[in-house]
Amino acid sequence: MKKMIVNLSSREKRMAVLENEVLRKIEIMPPHQRSIVGNVYLGKVTKVLPGMDAVFIDYGAEKNGFLHRDEIPAYQLSKRDGESPINHYIRQGEKLLVQVSRDETGTKGAKLTGLIEFSTDSLVYIHGIDYVGVSKKFKNERLQKHWREKALEYKHEDEGLIVRTSMENESEPVFLDTLNSMRQLYKDMERKAATLKAPALLYEKDTFLEMLITEMDTTTSGQLFIDDFEAYQELRKSIQASGKDWDLSYESGPKNIFSERNLDNQVEKALKKVVWLDNGSYLIFEETEAFTVIDVNSGKFTGKVEKEATLFAVNAAAAKEVARQLRLRNISGIILIDFINMEKAEHKLEIINLVKKEAARDEMRVKVVGFTELGILQVTRKRTSPALSETMLVPCPICNGNGKIESAETVAFRLERELFEHRKTDDEAVWVELSRSVAEVLLGEKESYRSTLEELIAKKLFISYVPGPINTYSIRRFGSCEEIERSVK
Known part of the structure; x- marks a missing residue:
C-alpha cells in the first residue's frame, strides 16, 4: 500500500512517500528554494544564440533562463519551418511571456517555455501551439473520437488542448467552462503584462500542493497523513472530484509527523x-x-x-x-x-x-x-528539480567546499519543529544555544518572526550564541522565565 506523510506545520514543507512501508521518495521545499515550475513571467530576451537555436531570458531570477527555439510560439505556429534561423522568430530585447518548466540546478539557470500551459484534472490548455490530444486511457473509443472532434471545434489556432481521462463522461458545457476559465486566465495575464515592465511575475503556482495531488493520482488508493488543516481540506476536495479511494487523516498532535514515524532519521541517511x-x-x-x-x-x-x-x-x-x-x-x-x-x-x-x-x-x-x-x-x-543534497546541504566553510554540512535553514527548521513538540507543556520559557546563522533563519530578519514563534510554541524564547562556522543548536533547558534568566546570565 502507498502512504504519504506530509509535514507543513513549519515553513519548510516536506513530503515522504512509502510503498509497502519502504521509503521511496522525499520532497523537501524550504522557503528560499520553493519550486517556481509553472510560474509565468514577463521576460526579456538578453542574448540570442544562433548556434544553439536558443535564447537567454531575463525573467527576474539571479540567473537568466534558457529558452529553446522549439518552445517559442512563433516557431510552433509557423508549422516548424526548420530552415529559418532562430532570429527569424525572436530578437534580442523582445518581451514575451515565459513559463518555468525546470528550476535552476547548480550553475544552470531555469529552463523556460513560451508555450504557456495550465491544467486541471480533465483538461490541459497550452497557448502558443496548434495541437489536440486525447488520453489513450479512454475506455470508450467513440467518446475518445467525440472529444477529439469537440476539442478541434472549440480551440483557437494558437491553442493546444489535451483532453484527460476524467473528461470522458463529462458534458460539453463542463468542457467549455473549463476551457473558457483557462483561456480567461491567459488573457488576464496578457492584460497584466501590458501594464508592467519586464521582468515581472504574472502568475504564481502552488507547486507543492499540486505535487501532492499528482503523487496521489499515480494510484487509485492509499493513505495520506497531513498536519495542516487547510491543505487537508483542499486535498479532500481533489480526491472527491477524482473519485479515487484515498484515506486522508489530519494529525494535529504536538509530536512532529515525521519524527513520530522515524522519517527524520531516514532523511539523514x-x-x-x-x-x-x-x-x-x-x-x-x-x-x-x-x-x-x-x-x-x-x-x-x-x-x-x-x-x-x-x-x-x-x-x-x-x-x-x-x-x-x-x-x-x-x-x-x-x-x-x-x-x-x-x-x-x-x-x-x-x-x-x-x-x-x-x-x-x-x-x-x-x-x-x-x-x-x-x-x-x-x-x-531526467532533471526537473534540485537533488536532495542540493536542497539540504551547503558547501562546508571549514574544508573549502570539499565537503558539506547541513544548511542554516535545515538546522533552524529542525529546531523549530522540535520546539513545536513542546508547545503544550507547562513551561513558561526555553533557553536555546545556537549559531548566529541558525538564529537569523529561526527568528527572521531583525527578529521579525520571534513574537510569532513564541506565540506558536507558547513560551518565551531565550537565546545565547555558539561561536564558529558550524550551523548548530542545543536546547539547554525549559522552565520559568525567572529560572531561565538566571541560567542564561
Missing part, C-alpha cells in the same frame, strides 16, 4: 555517502556537478556459492537499492554505477533488466544505456 544493504554489502555515492558515481562493494557479504554467483547476488541487491536511492535522493543527469565485475554476459544483461524494472517505478524518465568496456553501467535520469 539519504544524505550519507555510504548506504549499507541488508546482506552486508554497501554503496558509496559521489555527487559532482557533471555526474554521479555509485560504487558497489561486497563489504561483509561473502556468499555460500561460487565466486561468480556471489558477485551477481551482490550486484542484484545493489541494483534494486540504487534505483530506490536515485528516486529518494532525486539524483539526475549522468549516473555511472560501478558494479563488481562479472564474467558472464547473461549476468550483466540481468542486472540491466533489473535496474530497468526497478526504475519503472520512477516518475522521472530513466534511461539505462548499458555497460562500458570497463564494466560501468551508464544511466541517465
Whole structure:
C-alpha cells in the first residue's frame, strides 16, 4: 500500500512517500528554494544564440533562463519551418511571456517555455501551439473520437488542448467552462503584462500542493497523513472530484509527523555517502556537478556459492537499492554505477533488466544505456528539480567546499519543529544555544518572526550564541522565565 506523510506545520514543507512501508521518495521545499515550475513571467530576451537555436531570458531570477527555439510560439505556429534561423522568430530585447518548466540546478539557470500551459484534472490548455490530444486511457473509443472532434471545434489556432481521462463522461458545457476559465486566465495575464515592465511575475503556482495531488493520482488508493488543516481540506476536495479511494487523516498532535514515524532519521541517511544493504554489502555515492558515481562493494557479504554467483547476488541487491536511492535522493543527469565485475554476459544483461524494472517505478524518465568496456553501467535520469543534497546541504566553510554540512535553514527548521513538540507543556520559557546563522533563519530578519514563534510554541524564547562556522543548536533547558534568566546570565 502507498502512504504519504506530509509535514507543513513549519515553513519548510516536506513530503515522504512509502510503498509497502519502504521509503521511496522525499520532497523537501524550504522557503528560499520553493519550486517556481509553472510560474509565468514577463521576460526579456538578453542574448540570442544562433548556434544553439536558443535564447537567454531575463525573467527576474539571479540567473537568466534558457529558452529553446522549439518552445517559442512563433516557431510552433509557423508549422516548424526548420530552415529559418532562430532570429527569424525572436530578437534580442523582445518581451514575451515565459513559463518555468525546470528550476535552476547548480550553475544552470531555469529552463523556460513560451508555450504557456495550465491544467486541471480533465483538461490541459497550452497557448502558443496548434495541437489536440486525447488520453489513450479512454475506455470508450467513440467518446475518445467525440472529444477529439469537440476539442478541434472549440480551440483557437494558437491553442493546444489535451483532453484527460476524467473528461470522458463529462458534458460539453463542463468542457467549455473549463476551457473558457483557462483561456480567461491567459488573457488576464496578457492584460497584466501590458501594464508592467519586464521582468515581472504574472502568475504564481502552488507547486507543492499540486505535487501532492499528482503523487496521489499515480494510484487509485492509499493513505495520506497531513498536519495542516487547510491543505487537508483542499486535498479532500481533489480526491472527491477524482473519485479515487484515498484515506486522508489530519494529525494535529504536538509530536512532529515525521519524527513520530522515524522519517527524520531516514532523511539523514539519504544524505550519507555510504548506504549499507541488508546482506552486508554497501554503496558509496559521489555527487559532482557533471555526474554521479555509485560504487558497489561486497563489504561483509561473502556468499555460500561460487565466486561468480556471489558477485551477481551482490550486484542484484545493489541494483534494486540504487534505483530506490536515485528516486529518494532525486539524483539526475549522468549516473555511472560501478558494479563488481562479472564474467558472464547473461549476468550483466540481468542486472540491466533489473535496474530497468526497478526504475519503472520512477516518475522521472530513466534511461539505462548499458555497460562500458570497463564494466560501468551508464544511466541517465531526467532533471526537473534540485537533488536532495542540493536542497539540504551547503558547501562546508571549514574544508573549502570539499565537503558539506547541513544548511542554516535545515538546522533552524529542525529546531523549530522540535520546539513545536513542546508547545503544550507547562513551561513558561526555553533557553536555546545556537549559531548566529541558525538564529537569523529561526527568528527572521531583525527578529521579525520571534513574537510569532513564541506565540506558536507558547513560551518565551531565550537565546545565547555558539561561536564558529558550524550551523548548530542545543536546547539547554525549559522552565520559568525567572529560572531561565538566571541560567542564561
